[in-house]
Amino acid sequence: xxxxxxxxxxxxxxxxxxxxxxxxxxxxxxxxxxxPGDAFAALFRGAFGTWDRFVSFTLVRATPLLLxxxxxxxxxxxxxxxxxxxxxxxxxxxAAVAVAVALPGAHGLVVIPATLLAAAAAGAxxxxxxxxxxxxxxxxxxxxxxxxxxxxxxxAQFLVQGPLRxxxxxxxxTNEIPPAAHLPDLIPGTRxxxxxxxxxxxxIALWLYLTRTPGGFRLRAVGxxxxxxxxxxxxxxxxxxxxxxxASGAIAGLAGGVQVAGVTHRMYEGLSPGWGYTAIxxxxxxxLNPLAVVVTAxxxxxxxxxxxxxxxxxxxxxxxxxGIEALVILAVLAVDRSWQAxxxxxxxx
Amino acid sequence: xxxxxxxxxFLVAAVGLAVPxxxxxxGETVSERAGVIxxxxxxxxxxxxxxxxxxALALGPYGGLxxxxxxxxxxxxxxxxxxxxxxxxxxxxGTAVTIGSLGFTGAVFQSxxxxxxxxxxxxxxxxxxVPLLARxxxxxxxxxxxxxxxxxxxxxxxxxxxxxxxxxxxxxxxAVGESPEAAHAAGVPVxxxxxxxxVFAGLAAGLAGAHLSLVHTGTFAENMSAGKGFIAIAVVxxxxxxxxWVIAAALFFGGAEALQFALQAVxxxxxxPLFLALPYVLSLAALAGWFGRSQAPRGLALPWPR
Numbered sequence: 294x295x296x297x298x299x300x301x302x303x304x305x306x307x308x309x310x311x312x313x314x315x316x317x318x319x320x321x322x323x324x325x326x327x328x329p330g331d332a333f334a335a336l337f338r339g340a341f342g343t344w345d346r347f348v349s350f351t352l353v354r355a356t357p358l359l360l361x362x363x364x365x366x367x368x369x370x371x372x373x374x375x376x377x378x379x380x381x382x383x384x385x386x387x388a389a390v391a392v393a394v395a396l397p398g399a400h401g402l403v404v405i406p407a408t409l410l411a412a413a414a415a416g417a418x419x420x421x422x423x424x425x426x427x428x429x430x431x432x433x434x435x436x437x438x439x440x441x442x443x444x445x446x447x448x449a450q451f452l453v454q455g456p457l458r459x460x461x462x463x464x465x466x467t468n469e470i471p472p473a474a475h476l477p478d479l480i481p482g483t484r485x486x487x488x489x490x491x492x493x494x495x496x497i498a499l500w501l502y503l504t505r506t507p508g509g510f511r512l513r514a515v516g517x518x519x520x521x522x523x524x525x526x527x528x529x530x531x532x533x534x535x536x537x538x539x540a541s542g543a544i545a546g547l548a549g550g551v552q553v554a555g556v557t558h559r560m561y562e563g564l565s566p567g568w569g570y571t572a573i574x575x576x577x578x579x580x581l582n583p584l585a586v587v588v589t590a591x592x593x594x595x596x597x598x599x600x601x602x603x604x605x606x607x608x609x610x611x612x613x614x615x616g617i618e619a620l621v622i623l624a625v626l627a628v629d630r631s632w633q634a635x636x637x638x639x640x641x642x
Numbered sequence: 643x644x645x646x647x648x649x650x651x652f653l654v655a656a657v658g659l660a661v662p663x664x665x666x667x668x669g670e671t672v673s674e675r676a677g678v679i680x681x682x683x684x685x686x687x688x689x690x691x692x693x694x695x696x697x698a699l700a701l702g703p704y705g706g707l708x709x710x711x712x713x714x715x716x717x718x719x720x721x722x723x724x725x726x727x728x729x730x731x732x733x734x735x736g737t738a739v740t741i742g743s744l745g746f747t748g749a750v751f752q753s754x755x756x757x758x759x760x761x762x763x764x765x766x767x768x769x770x771x772v773p774l775l776a777r778x779x780x781x782x783x784x785x786x787x788x789x790x791x792x793x794x795x796x797x798x799x800x801x802x803x804x805x806x807x808x809x810x811x812x813x814x815x816x817a818v819g820e821s822p823e824a825a826h827a828a829g830v831p832v833x834x835x836x837x838x839x840x841v842f843a844g845l846a847a848g849l850a851g852a853h854l855s856l857v858h859t860g861t862f863a864e865n866m867s868a869g870k871g872f873i874a875i876a877v878v879x880x881x882x883x884x885x886x887w888v889i890a891a892a893l894f895f896g897g898a899e900a901l902q903f904a905l906q907a908v909x910x911x912x913x914x915p916l917f918l919a920l921p922y923v924l925s926l927a928a929l930a931g932w933f934g935r936s937q938a939p940r941g942l943a944l945p946w947p948r
Contacts, residue, residue, distance in 0.1 A: 444926070615745025623738050
């Protein structure tokens with residue numbers, strides 16, 4: 294098999310998976326009694342119809358998915374199954390609001406970095422409990438990170454109903470953060486904020502780390518086979534696992550901080566519609582490549598932005614989009630398996 | 643019997659909340675003993691709840707239970723087709739099945755009943771009082787004045803214990819979970835065993851979901867599974883993959899959930915989100931404690947053939 298074909302495969306897999314998803318989603322929509330053509334057209338118009346729809350909706354929705362997607366991709370590269378990005382995002386958002394509200398008079402150059410650092414630190418802290426349980430006690434991280442998500446959601450609920458509740462006392466939400474803490478707009482006249490650029494810079498940084506540094510090599514080695522990495526005697530797997538947890542948690546926490554500083558300007562119950570879970574689809578479709586996550590996050594941002602339009606214009610419930618996300622994951626897995634079967638047969642024969 | 647009043651109502655709530663956890667966890671015990679961890683269990687629970695609701699509207703409460711069981715099994719079949727037959731990663735596949743199930747059940751529910759949030763009223767499954775046993779002070783009404791789902795959970799404990807540890811097929815199933823290579827060499831059909839174990843877990847989780855809609859609440863709401871499937875997986879670990887300890891762990895969690903009602907009755911100003919978080923925090927604490935060190939089946943979550 295030619296090397297040229299091999300380098301094409303990741304993009305080809307993603308494209309095939311998306312096509313398969315489209316076909317299955319169309320069939321399911323038809324089964325549900327909705328004309329698939331109308332639904333897809335409405336979705337497409339909602340996501341890409343005008344420049345403003347694309348920038349102020351699709352790219353803005355893509356931003357938390359970009360950051361959480363990077364968090365998942367980095368952890369999964371090390372075979373750390375962090376399913377807890379949702380909880381880490383909530384921890385980050387809470388910390389960001391708490392810090393920003395506590396610094397009312399400060400200049401933006403002080404308060405914005407402080408806010409975002411607090412968010413990253415809180416996300417890392419939230420990930421440290423499952424990390425300690427995995428490395429210290431051998432408890433699998435899948436179930437612990439999942440359980441931590443629920444703890445974070447209820448903690449957020451508790452804080453916005455009680456200690457952090459707005460002074461007006463009308464809604465279950467925090468006070469608005471001071472204007473100095475708002476992230477600046479990236480493109481004037483749109484709602485796209487600095488967070489999107491931060492996401493792209495982190496994607497580049499992670500890609501450089503993974504492909505160009507010894508630390509990145511160690512992380513990929515542990516991901517390929519933790520036992521082999523350990524047995525080789527060159528390095529220990531545990532610090533790598535810790536790094537994967539903490540970096541992943543920090544980036545997911547940052548997603549929460551960026552969302553409150555850039556879009557909502559306050560914290561409330563139900564801040565995230567499940568970005569931490571959608572992020573798994575984002576990362577997998579990108580084949581865990583940080584640069585590709587930028588593209589797949591925009592794809593899922595478009596799904597999210599188009600979902601509302603699909604409900605409004607074609608009467609298809611917006612929750613359909615959640616189902617489509619699951620179809621993407623399954624399609625990637627299935628296409629991947631088929632490719633593996635094909636290529637291994639090819640190399641043997 | 644008045645002195646048992648508070649204790650009795652706490653126990654009634656505890657057992658009622660433990661039943662869905664016990665059903666889902668007992669099923670998952672079989673699946674994990676065969677080497678498959680199904681994070682998609684949450685998906686089977688929510689399909690069971692919706693299937694139960696739709697089934698009950700058409701066929702009455704018991705028909706609803708049956709439809710719920712089948713719906714849970716269908717979700718598990720999708721998981722098994724990928725994770726066992728296609729041999730995809732169990733964790734990622736299970737996560738996808740959960741996300742998709744929460745999405746599609748919401749979509750079906752909204753298509754059928756609208757997005758207005760109007761509460762749906764379902765025919766509920768009545769409690770059956772076991773003669774004599776239900777008269778035992780305090781524990782009697784809690785354990786022996788429950789719906790049929792509770793009795794099925796009790797029944798599953800000895801049946802699964804006998805099957806897993808006393809029969810040849812049970813031995814073969816555990817062999818598949820410990821060492822699929824050795825089981826395969828001994829002539830055990832690894833893929834089929836795993837498929838059946840996963841589907842069984844899905845059927846049980848479907849019953850757990852139907853319990854939520856047809857026994858516990860009498861209605862359906864989107865996302866009403868609320869992480870029960872995930873807690874059930876923690877319950878399996880705490881119960882050391884042994885049915886009798888699994889049901890004990892489920893009762894412990896039912897008790898933790900029931901505690902919020904008892905404490906709120908004492909002081910209504912206590913912040914309820916903290917009590918809602920309690921079962922999840924307890925799960926984590928228990929996993930971190932002595933339970934965490936217990937041995938999982940060695941082949942758990944590993945693909946086969948490798």
